[in-house]
Amino acid sequence: DGALELKSAIVAMVLKKADELAKINVELERSNRELDAFAYIASHDLKEPLRGIHNYSTFLIEDYADSLNEDGVSKLQTLVRLTQRMEDLINSLLHFSRLGRVELVMRRTNLNELVESVIEILKISLKETSNVDICICRRLPDVKCDRIQMSEVFSNLISNAIKYNDKANKSVEIGFLDQETTNQPTITFYVRDNGIGIRQKHLDNVFRIFKRLHAASQYGGGTGAGLTIAKKIVERHGGKIWVESTYGEGSTFYFTLPS
Numbered sequence: 001d002g003a004l005e006l007k008s009a010i011v012a013m014v015l016k017k018a019d020e021l022a023k024i025n026v027e028l029e030r031s032n033r034e035l036d037a038f039a040y041i042a043s044h045d046l047k048e049p050l051r052g053i054h055n056y057s058t059f060l061i062e063d064y065a066d067s068l069n070e071d072g073v074s075k076l077q078t079l080v081r082l083t084q085r086m087e088d089l090i091n092s093l094l095h096f097s098r099l100g101r102v103e104l105v106m107r108r109t110n111l112n113e114l115v116e117s118v119i120e121i122l123k124i125s126l127k128e129t130s131n132v133d134i135c136i137c138r139r140l141p142d143v144k145c146d147r148i149q150m151s152e153v154f155s156n157l158i159s160n161a162i163k164y165n166d167k168a169n170k171s172v173e174i175g176f177l178d179q180e181t182t183n184q185p186t187i188t189f190y191v192r193d194n195g196i197g198i199r200q201k202h203l204d205n206v207f208r209i210f211k212r213l214h215a216a217s218q219y220g221g222g223t224g225a226g227l228t229i230a231k232k233i234v235e236r237h238g239g240k241i242w243v244e245s246t247y248g249e250g251s252t253f254y255f256t257l258p259s
């Protein structure tokens, strides 16, 4: 009798806890949605006035170049740079909050073509790519993915591989591991560079939002959100992402996708 009573008391307690947990979960999900909406609205509303400041500073430089001395021009240029950086930050915030809401459009995708076009765009938009050797070492397999978001993952990883690199001859290799070696029902892709590398103790930190390890001024602008976004996209596809690196020698970012 005693044992039975104890058993039902435990069951009742467990049920009560489960009920409490479910309520907390609902509450958490609501806060998450609210936070997401807040980030979206705040960043969206901030963008407009900032664009105005950016444009007016640019006009001032262009239209009043004759009446401004060197110091004045240089200060205005700094203003343009700062607003640009703030716009970048807001854009990633906007992107980040929007990601949680947009449904993935999963389609069988020729990854090789997708990565080639990402590289084309990066070559145009990044300042210094003439001394970079970017190679897809063998034809990438087709996978089912959201094309826009997967482009974002490759774009973030490849642009980082170029940015965080101070070698005279930069090399970026994009490839995938043979499934036999990984023994998994997923395909592991990688983006490898011969850049500055990441210290062991920072390996997990790089995926944290707005975490930057290297001085922004030294390695070009960035917001510290790129890898957080990449992680979120990969995880939404059912994969995982990680990095291996030797400080001073280079890094390899890996991520998996269901095959």
Ligand code: ADP
Binding pocket: 156, 160, 161, 164, 193, 195, 196, 197, 198, 206, 211, 212, 213, 214, 221, 222, 223, 224, 225, 226, 227, 228, 251
């Ligand atoms: P961002 O490049 O905008 O700073 P990311 O989230 O893409 O933001 O990267 C976060 C940080 O991780 C970077 O600031 C940099 O310090 C480090 N990092 C990212 N990719 C590499 C890489 N390929 N090699 C060395 N460090 C890297």
